[in-house]
Amino acid sequence: MVEKVKKYIMYLEQQEKSPATRQQYQRDIQQFLNFAGGQELSKELAIRYKEALQKDYQPVSVNAKIAAVNGFFSFLGRGDLKVKQLKIQRQAFCSKEKELSKAEYLRLVAVAEKKHNEKLSLIMQTICGTGIRVSELPYITAESVKAGKAVIRLKGKIRMILIPDKLRKVLQAYLRCEEIKSGPVFVTRTGRPLDRSNIWRMMKSLCEEARVAPSKVFPHSLRHLFARCFYALDKDIAKLADILGHSNINTTRIYIVSTGQEHLRRMDALGLVV
Numbered sequence: 447m448v449e450k451v452k453k454y455i456m457y458l459e460q461q462e463k464s465p466a467t468r469q470q471y472q473r474d475i476q477q478f479l480n481f482a483g484g485q486e487l488s489k490e491l492a493i494r495y496k497e498a499l500q501k502d503y504q505p506v507s508v509n510a511k512i513a514a515v516n517g518f519f520s521f522l523g524r525g526d527l528k529v530k531q532l533k534i535q536r537q538a539f540c541s542k543e544k545e546l547s548k549a550e551y552l553r554l555v556a557v558a559e560k561k562h563n564e565k566l567s568l569i570m571q572t573i574c575g576t577g578i579r580v581s582e583l584p585y586i587t588a589e590s591v592k593a594g595k596a597v598i599r600l601k602g603k604i605r606m607i608l609i610p611d612k613l614r615k616v617l618q619a620y621l622r623c624e625e626i627k628s629g630p631v632f633v634t635r636t637g638r639p640l641d642r643s644n645i646w647r648m649m650k651s652l653c654e655e656a657r658v659a660p661s662k663v664f665p666h667s668l669r670h671l672f673a674r675c676f677y678a679l680d681k682d683i684a685k686l687a688d689i690l691g692h693s694n695i696n697t698t699r700i701y702i703v704s705t706g707q708e709h710l711r712r713m714d715a716l717g718l719v720v
Contacts, residue, residue, distance in 0.1 A: 451475055454521045462602050474514035492519075492529045505532045546658070546667040548675065553656040554649070554663065566648045568620055569632055569640070570668060575613045577672035577690055580665035582607070584630045584639035591617045591631065598691075605691045673701035 451472065458468045481495050492515065499508045509531040516528040551574060558567040572578070572586055582598050585607070590596035594614055596607040609617070617631060630639045645665050653660045669690070677686050687698040 447479060450522065451479075451518070454518055457521060464600070470510075471514040471517065474511045475518050477511065478515045478518075487519075487522075487524065487527055489527050489529070492527050496529050500532075505534050508532055509534070544662060544667075546662040546671050548671065550656070550658045550662065551668065551671055554652045554658060557652045557656040560655075561652075563648070564620065564623075565632060566645075566652075568616065569645060570649070571613060572617070572631075573665060574668040574672050575610055576607055577669055577676065578607055579669060580642050580645060583632060583645075586617075586631050588621050588626050588628050588631060591621060603691070670701050673698070677702045 454475070455468050455472050458471060463471075478495055481498065482491055485491055495515070496508070496512060499511055503511070512529060512531050519525060519527045551570070555567050555570055558564075558570065569583070573580060573583065576586075578586070578598075582596075582600065585596045585598045586609070587596070590607075591609060591614055594609050594611075596609065598605050598607055621627075621631060626633075632640050634640060634644070642665060649663050649665065650660055652658070653663050673686060673690060676689065677683065683695055683698055683702070686702070687693075687695050690698060690701065692698045
């Protein structure tokens with residue numbers, strides 16, 4: 447079975463799946479095989495695995511793991527073993543403990559600047575000011591800052607990111623100060639692009655002084671904040687989907703989910719409760 451897994455991962459590479467996706471699929475398939483413990487593959491075994499996952503993982507994670515295993519089954523020519531994913535109703539509201547507010551974001555930026563960590567301050571402003579994914583940050587280069595736009599090529603997709611004038615000016619000043627003439631704007635001391643874990647750790651270090659709950663602070667929360675602020679301007683979800691690079695507007699809806707406070711205010715204003 448080990449050889450079959452290797453061949454499947456090679457197949458995913460030929461399908462131009464990203465290294466991160468291939469690694470995740472390999473981990474998920476290995477998790478299933480560990481659960482199987484050498485038992486013969488069967489639909490009943492797959493169903494038991496699905497039930498076991500639900501005890502330890504959130505529905506979204508369960509579905510991701512099922513997708514990996516189902517793909518492997520298809521590769522083996524055993525589509526009869528595939529199990530259905532969980533049906534997840536779209537969440538109408540998000541928890542207050544997870545939604546980063548604009549005021550909290552500005553406090554994080556202020557603390558980064560107070561600590562003279564201009565790089566971190568600009569990283570957060572770049573992600574939050576453009577709505578890019580943290581994985582797309584390496585595409586913000588000296589060349590793209592000069593052009594005012596960045597072309598991102600990831601997962602077989604190509605999209606263009608516009609860099610707002612105000613952000614462009616501060617990035618140009620940073621590039622001059624750091625004497626960066628080409629390549630990614632944000633790099634490590636050795637010149638390599640910063641990765642997600644580096645940025646995550648740096649952001650978490652600001653939480654206490656900025657008085658922001660750590661549960662709200664991670665790179666992707668900045669993308670969500672951008673989406674909510676952009677959508678609040680003219681309520682154009684189609685335009686927001688284009689900017690975020692979503693091919694499905696239902697994905698975009700996830701980004702504009704709020705804590706429900708606005709809904710509550712409007713409901714109270716109806717005056718239907720005496």
